[in-house]
Structures are given as C-alpha cells and as structure tokens.
Amino acid sequence: MTTTTPTDLDAEALGLLRALTGRDDAVFHDGQLEAIRALVDDRRRALVVQRTGWGKSAVYFIATLLLRRRGAGPTLLVSPLLALMRDQVAAAARAGVRAAALNSANAHEWADVQQQISRGEVDVLLVSPERLNNPRFRDEQLPELVRTMGMLVVDEAHCISDWGHDFRPDYRRLADLIRTLPHEIPVLATTATANERVVADVEEQLGAGSPVLTIRGSLARASLRLGVLTLPTSRERLGWLLSHLADLPGSGIIYTLTVSAADDTARLLREAGHEVAAYSGRTDPDERERLEQRLKTNDLKALVATSALGMGFDKPDLGFVVHLGAPSSPVAYYQQIGRAGRATDNADVLLLPGREDAEIWQYFATASMPSxxxxxxxxxxxxxxxxxxxxxxxxxxxxxxxxxxxxxxxxxxxxxxxxxxxxxxxxxxxxYDRERYERIAMARVAEQDAMLRYESSATCRMQLLQAELDDPAAAPCGRCDVCAGAWYPSEVRAEASGLATAALDRVGVELEPRAQWPTGADRVGLSLKGKIPADQRVESGRALARLTDLGWGTALREVFAAGAPDVPLSKGLLDGCVRVLKEWPWAERPTAVVAMPSASRPRLVASLAEALSTVGRLELLPPLTRARRGAGDDEAVAPGAPRTTANSVYRLAAVADAFDVGPELAAALAQQRGPVLLVDDFVDSRWSVTAAGRALRRAGADAVLPFALALVG
Incomplete structure (x- = not known):
C-alpha cells in the first residue's frame, strides 16, 4: 500500500474539497481534516458529532476518494432514509464520487448495481439498515462487500442507540457487522443529535474493542433565529400562520404532530391562496419525492409535514421551520429545525406550542421495546x-x-x-431486560419535561438545546427571542382568525367499511374468510372528528380522557353531530337509530342515540345487547389506553359474536324499513361496528350506517 506524508494528504484532500464545493477558496472546517486523516492515514474508527451543515458528508466522500486512489475497495454507507439516499447520491455525483443505492424503491436495479460493483464502477454503495438483514443480501451479497470494502460509514449514527430520540433496531446489527471487520478497515459514524449518553453507547458499539476517535464540535447553529410564541388555542395558531406565512423568508417546513393536523392545515392554507402541500407517512413514496423536489425548487412556500420529513431532507437554503405543536423532546426538535439555514446566514425557527401537545405525546407513546x-x-x-x-x-x-x-x-x-x-x-x-426498558421509558418522560422547560424558559433557546445535547460549548446565541427580544409579530388578523375558526369547525370524517375478513381468522376459531358478503356489510359511516384533530379533537379528548365521567353528551358536541348528519351524502336517509352497548360510556352513547333520534325524527329502536364481554371491544377501554388485543384477527375474535339482537330489537327490525343508524362513542379498529352491523343485517336491517363521536388514529 502506498503511503503519503500528512502534508501530501492535506493538499490532496484540499483539492478534492474545492472540487466538491466548486470554490477555489474553500477550506476545511475544524475537525474535518482531522477525521479524514484518521480514516485514510491511520485507518481508525471515528465518531463525528457535528451540527447539521458542518460538512459530515464531505468527510466521507473525500475519504472515499482518497482511499480509492490508494487501492481500497468501495465504501459501504448505511443510510436510514430513502430521501437521504437520494440526496447523498446526488451529492456524491457532484463530488465526482460514483454512488449507487440498494433499497426497497429500486429493487429492479439491484442486478445492474451488482454488476457495476464487480466492475469496480461504484465508489460508494448506500444501503438501508434494514437491507443488512434481508436474507438474500445478508447471505449472498454482504460477505463479498465486506471482503472488498474500503470503509464503512454509518450515517445518522444516533439511531444505533436505544437511548437516542430516533432509535431503530436494525441499526443495532451494525455492531455485529463492525465486530467482523478487519481492524485495518476504517469505520466512520456521523450524527448531529447525540448527547453524552448516546455518544458513549455509539462509541462502545463502534469500537468493538478498538479505540474510537470522537470529534465533537459545537452544535450551535448561528444562522438560526429561535422563538416560541404561545397562543391560547388552535384557532389563534392557525390564524397566525394565515396572517404571517407569506412574510417568512423563502420556503420552509411547517411541522405538525399528527397526520390529520398536517392535512387540515395544508388544506386551510391552500384555500387561503398559499402554495403548500401535506407530507406524512401516509404520502405515497413517489409523491413524497415529487413534493420534496417542489420544495427544493421553491415551487412551494412550505410543506406541512409530520416527522416523516426529517433526517435526510437537504435544502441548504431552507428559510424557515415552524412547529404547530411541539415534538416530545428537545433533541428531536433540534434535529427537525436543523433542516433550516444550512447554507444561509439567516433562517427563522418558531415554535407554536399547543395545550394539547402533552396529550398527543401520551397518545402516541408506544414503547420501542417489546413487552x-x-x-x-x-x-x-x-x-x-x-x-x-x-x-x-x-x-x-x-x-x-x-x-x-x-x-x-x-x-x-x-x-x-x-x-x-x-x-x-x-x-x-x-x-426480558426489564430494567433497561424501564430506564429508557423514564428517559422519554424526562425528555418531555425538558421540552416543556424549553417552551417556558428564560434561558437562551439555542443554549438550552445545546445543553440537552451535552454540548460543552453551550452559550447564549444573542439572536433568539430570549436573548434579543421577540423578532416575530404576535398579532392575528381578524380575517385570518375567522378563516381558522371556520376550518377548525368543519365536521365529519368518513368511516370506511370493512370489506374483507382478516387472513387467519380460522386460527382463532372463526369460520370467516374472504370478502364480507354484501348483505352482511355495513355502509360507509361517519364520525364527528378524529381524536387528534386540532378543532373538535380538543373537546373529544376531554370526553375520552382517563378518568373522565360517563355523562350525557354536551350540547356543543350534539350540535356538531347534527351537522355531520345534515352533510352526510348517504344514498338513503336513515329511518331508525340503534345504540351500541358501550362498556365504558353507556350514558354517553344512550344520550347520543336518543338525541339524534329526536332531532332527526328517527325511530329509536331497542339497543343492541352484549352477548358476552369481548375483552377487545373498541368500547372496552379509553382511546390510547393499553389494550388486551391488538391486531385485526384478535380484535375480530373478541367481538365477532359479542353482540346480540334481542327479541325486542328483532321484532322492531322486522317492522323497520330503511337504513339503521348505528351509534357508538368511538371507532378504532372498525371491527366492533362491523360485527354489530353484521348482526343487525342478519336480523333483517335493510342497511346499517355506522356513526361515532370520534375516530381513533
């Protein structure tokens, strides 16, 4: 192997940096050249913890080219997201690095990529952590890649640690892979979001018994101007966006906590004339790529996104990030706002926290560890x-x-x-490592408390975020609203407030009927398979709103809160339900109402059924009764509470024969003509209303229209 003096390496690396950036005056940031030397000259294992925009990709691209010039094989780059892979492949091409990716979106290209690798035409191969455990890749392709590998790079390395804010189990396999590598193969891990606990965890897994060089710089983002604007209601927060979105610099991202909030906010802003689009985990992959490109070319003012748009989205001139509701940890918040101001002197970051944030955190709190x-x-x-x-x-x-x-x-x-x-x-x-999992759960609670402190603290916003990441360089930024005063307007125009009120007051969410019995129902003793017969199926239904909605969701979460009393329906919620019925485009108007047998809120459901019967002049039929207590009934527990059953097969098994059409109801149905409105408190899996509707149809109901106060999820 050819060796060079550090001076020769430095000059060679600098030339590659200037080719990469296209600037003859480009110089390395503190730590970049140190990392490159460690990888190329010393073949070490290194962890780089540096702020977003520091240039971590420049380190591994330049190190790759230098290693390739010295006869090394291609770099294997483990990258967590398809969006990140797309950006990294494009960045590699600009740097003269020949890159290819293997992921779920390009399976048709795998054979061609394999041929390119065998011909020595690939400098960097990007794979997802999940690909490492694909049996064919793991058994047939990975051994040859390891044999010829020049360097291993683990991007977004905080995902390795179950202490991290974005833990991914597949990343933990990397420790096993690293242990199999010869010590002369350099390994680089990079992240912008790791506190001391995560750094120690990653160092242990990265080193596999070898010393690790950790290069850690200040995580301060001098281009970001942080602020927190607390407004009392969702109406005011949406009104603020309507009033001031056009004034925010360039194009940016508006983060929401839920898919429904992203959809509703994007619709409201579009109707007001803003070029925005919703982006979430439910967005089709091809549509995601198209939307990302529209934002990069400033064809959109903003993407209204959930956390699905996070790591890997690279728009260096992103002008702003606004959060409509706070993430559950300062570290996750730091990661998301890191999308802004990467190659600009100024970018605005504003948090509009909501009173409902903590409830939504709790609602979505699902353990990342097995019970x-x-x-x-x-x-x-x-x-x-x-x-x-x-x-x-x-x-x-x-x-x-x-x-x-x-x-x-x-x-x-x-x-x-x-x-x-x-x-x-x-x-x-x-x-089962109970102690470990309980420690992690306690850490999550501490992160939520820290986020609440960030919102109300009199300490510099950036300094507080740095402190949460154990950055020893944490210091006042001089730019945020704590250091320099509020830089953002706080008023909400009356017209904007009115538009927000109208948007939040919208009612009605479709309850799509189940059309197919779940595969495997026979394994739990049910002789149900294939399509649900048309004469046993419910029709398309409606709920007043989703439990996570910004508007009606607030009132509904109070109704379904843990410990909330079972009381008759309030007039406000009843008025909303009546509006849903008025706007429901059913093929035939219902003529009667039947109440579900709720285990937890019988008074609420009975009052709703009775009120709808009175207002709609519908016949109130005797209620369904419970043939047996189904442990997995949708009504058995409050939304978001732990359930004894989870998947479709078991949820159906719990309710398939749980409802009884008694003699009085059967006699009434025999005389009844027209659709029946089936009233429930909330719908989650939809198997309860499916089973209850089937019982009603078999007893003679012409059609069944499910209706519920809330849709969960």
Whole structure:
C-alpha cells in the first residue's frame, strides 16, 4: 500500500474539497481534516458529532476518494432514509464520487448495481439498515462487500442507540457487522443529535474493542433565529400562520404532530391562496419525492409535514421551520429545525406550542421495546419452520408494525432470525431486560419535561438545546427571542382568525367499511374468510372528528380522557353531530337509530342515540345487547389506553359474536324499513361496528350506517 506524508494528504484532500464545493477558496472546517486523516492515514474508527451543515458528508466522500486512489475497495454507507439516499447520491455525483443505492424503491436495479460493483464502477454503495438483514443480501451479497470494502460509514449514527430520540433496531446489527471487520478497515459514524449518553453507547458499539476517535464540535447553529410564541388555542395558531406565512423568508417546513393536523392545515392554507402541500407517512413514496423536489425548487412556500420529513431532507437554503405543536423532546426538535439555514446566514425557527401537545405525546407513546408477555408469545409460535410476518400476525396478538419492530429487536438479541420465507427461532434463550426498558421509558418522560422547560424558559433557546445535547460549548446565541427580544409579530388578523375558526369547525370524517375478513381468522376459531358478503356489510359511516384533530379533537379528548365521567353528551358536541348528519351524502336517509352497548360510556352513547333520534325524527329502536364481554371491544377501554388485543384477527375474535339482537330489537327490525343508524362513542379498529352491523343485517336491517363521536388514529 502506498503511503503519503500528512502534508501530501492535506493538499490532496484540499483539492478534492474545492472540487466538491466548486470554490477555489474553500477550506476545511475544524475537525474535518482531522477525521479524514484518521480514516485514510491511520485507518481508525471515528465518531463525528457535528451540527447539521458542518460538512459530515464531505468527510466521507473525500475519504472515499482518497482511499480509492490508494487501492481500497468501495465504501459501504448505511443510510436510514430513502430521501437521504437520494440526496447523498446526488451529492456524491457532484463530488465526482460514483454512488449507487440498494433499497426497497429500486429493487429492479439491484442486478445492474451488482454488476457495476464487480466492475469496480461504484465508489460508494448506500444501503438501508434494514437491507443488512434481508436474507438474500445478508447471505449472498454482504460477505463479498465486506471482503472488498474500503470503509464503512454509518450515517445518522444516533439511531444505533436505544437511548437516542430516533432509535431503530436494525441499526443495532451494525455492531455485529463492525465486530467482523478487519481492524485495518476504517469505520466512520456521523450524527448531529447525540448527547453524552448516546455518544458513549455509539462509541462502545463502534469500537468493538478498538479505540474510537470522537470529534465533537459545537452544535450551535448561528444562522438560526429561535422563538416560541404561545397562543391560547388552535384557532389563534392557525390564524397566525394565515396572517404571517407569506412574510417568512423563502420556503420552509411547517411541522405538525399528527397526520390529520398536517392535512387540515395544508388544506386551510391552500384555500387561503398559499402554495403548500401535506407530507406524512401516509404520502405515497413517489409523491413524497415529487413534493420534496417542489420544495427544493421553491415551487412551494412550505410543506406541512409530520416527522416523516426529517433526517435526510437537504435544502441548504431552507428559510424557515415552524412547529404547530411541539415534538416530545428537545433533541428531536433540534434535529427537525436543523433542516433550516444550512447554507444561509439567516433562517427563522418558531415554535407554536399547543395545550394539547402533552396529550398527543401520551397518545402516541408506544414503547420501542417489546413487552415480555408479547415477546414470549411470539417466541412460543416460532420454530425452525419459517413463518412470514402475515402468518405470524394471525397467530399472535400484535398489529403488523409493532410485530415487525418486535421481531427486529428479538433478531438483534439473537432469539430469532430472518430467513428466506420468513422468521425462525434460533433456539437461544432470551431474557426480558426489564430494567433497561424501564430506564429508557423514564428517559422519554424526562425528555418531555425538558421540552416543556424549553417552551417556558428564560434561558437562551439555542443554549438550552445545546445543553440537552451535552454540548460543552453551550452559550447564549444573542439572536433568539430570549436573548434579543421577540423578532416575530404576535398579532392575528381578524380575517385570518375567522378563516381558522371556520376550518377548525368543519365536521365529519368518513368511516370506511370493512370489506374483507382478516387472513387467519380460522386460527382463532372463526369460520370467516374472504370478502364480507354484501348483505352482511355495513355502509360507509361517519364520525364527528378524529381524536387528534386540532378543532373538535380538543373537546373529544376531554370526553375520552382517563378518568373522565360517563355523562350525557354536551350540547356543543350534539350540535356538531347534527351537522355531520345534515352533510352526510348517504344514498338513503336513515329511518331508525340503534345504540351500541358501550362498556365504558353507556350514558354517553344512550344520550347520543336518543338525541339524534329526536332531532332527526328517527325511530329509536331497542339497543343492541352484549352477548358476552369481548375483552377487545373498541368500547372496552379509553382511546390510547393499553389494550388486551391488538391486531385485526384478535380484535375480530373478541367481538365477532359479542353482540346480540334481542327479541325486542328483532321484532322492531322486522317492522323497520330503511337504513339503521348505528351509534357508538368511538371507532378504532372498525371491527366492533362491523360485527354489530353484521348482526343487525342478519336480523333483517335493510342497511346499517355506522356513526361515532370520534375516530381513533
């Protein structure tokens, strides 16, 4: 191997930096050249913790080119998001680095990429952490990549740590991969969001017994001007956006806590003439890419987004970030606002916290670790015969997403393994690490408390964020609203307030009917499969609003709060329900009302059914009764509370024969003509109203129209 003096390396690296940036006067930031030397000359393992925009990608692109010139193989870059991969491939091309990606979106290109690698035409191969456990990639392609690898790069390395704000179990496999690498292969991990606890965790996994060079700089973002504007209601917050969005610099991102808030806010702003679009985890991947490009070219004033738009989105001149509701931790907040001002002198960052934020944090609080009971249930079903995830879902009481997460955790822990055809048990003993999981849960609560302190603190905003990341250089920024006074207007124009009020006052969310019985129902003793017969199916229904909505959601969350009394429906909520019925475009108007047998709010449901009957002049039929107590009934617990059942098969099993059409109701249905309005307090899985509607249809109801106060999720 050819060696060079540090001076030769420095000059060579500087030339590559200037080619990368297109500037003849470009120089390295503090720490960049140190990292490059460590990787290329010393073949070390290094962790770089630097602010967004510092130039972490320049380090690994330049190090790659230098290593390739010295005869090394391609760099394997583990990258967490498709958006990040797209930006990194584009950035690599600008730097003269030949990059290719293997991910779920380009499976049709894998064979071509493999050929390019074998011909030596790829300098950097980007893969997702999930790809590392794809059986074909892991068994057939990864060994050859490791054999020829010149360097391993782990981007967004805080995802390795279960202490981090964005823990991903698949990242934990990297520690196993690193342990298999020869010590002369350099390894680089990079992140902008890691406190001391996360740094120590990443160092331990990165080092695998070797010393790690950690290069940590100040996380202060001098271009960002931070502020917090507390307004009393969602109406005022939306009104502020309507009043002042056009005045914010350039184009930017408006973050919301929920998908429904993103959709509703984007619709309101569009109707007011603003070029915006909604972006969330429900957005089609191709549409996501198109929207990202529109924002990058300033064709949009803003994307109204959930946290789905986060790591990896790179628009250096992004002018502002506004949060409509606060994330649940300062570290997550720092990561999201890091999208702004990466290549500009100034960018505005404003938080508009809501009173409902803490409730929404609690509602969405789902453990990223397996519960002992459910982990044991999964392990009990697995043996040496592969089970696909859908097949396993039919055997255990978990929805698809948490089941996949649990399998990944168990896989990393060595208890299960993913093979061609599904998952198998390794036969290794697995012990539930209760103490560890409880520590992590306590850390999440502490993060929420810290976010509330950020909102109300008299300490410099940037200094507080730096302190949460254990940045020793934390100091007053001199720019935020604490240091320099409010830089943002606080007034809300009357016209904007009126538009916001009208938007928040909108009612009605469709309840799509279930059309298919879940696969695997026969495994829990149900002879139900295939399509639900048309003469046993409910029609499209309606709910007053989603529980997470900015408008009606506030009142609904009070109704369904833990410990809230079961009382008759308030006039305000009843008026909203009546409006939903008036605006419902049903094919045929209902002629009667039937109440669901609610286990937790019988007075509320009975009062709603009676009131709708009176106002709509509909016949009030005897209520359905409970044939048995179904532990998984939608009504059995409050929305967001822990359930004893989770996935569709088990939810259906709990309610399939749980409802009884008694003699009085059966006699009334025999005389009844026209659709029946089936009234419930809230709908979650939709299996309760599906089962109840089936019972009513089999008893003679012409049609069943489900109606609920709230839609969960």
């Amino acid at each position: 002992e009971k459910r982990a044991d249930a999964v392990l009990a079903e697995l043996n040496d015969t592969p089970f696909s995830t859908p097949a396993l879902e039919a055997r255990v009481d978990l929805k698809r997403t948490p089941l996949e997460l649990m399998l990944k955790v168990l896989d990393v822990d060595g208890a299960v393994q993913r093979v061609q055809g599904g998952w198998v048990s390794t036969g290794k003993a697995w012990e």
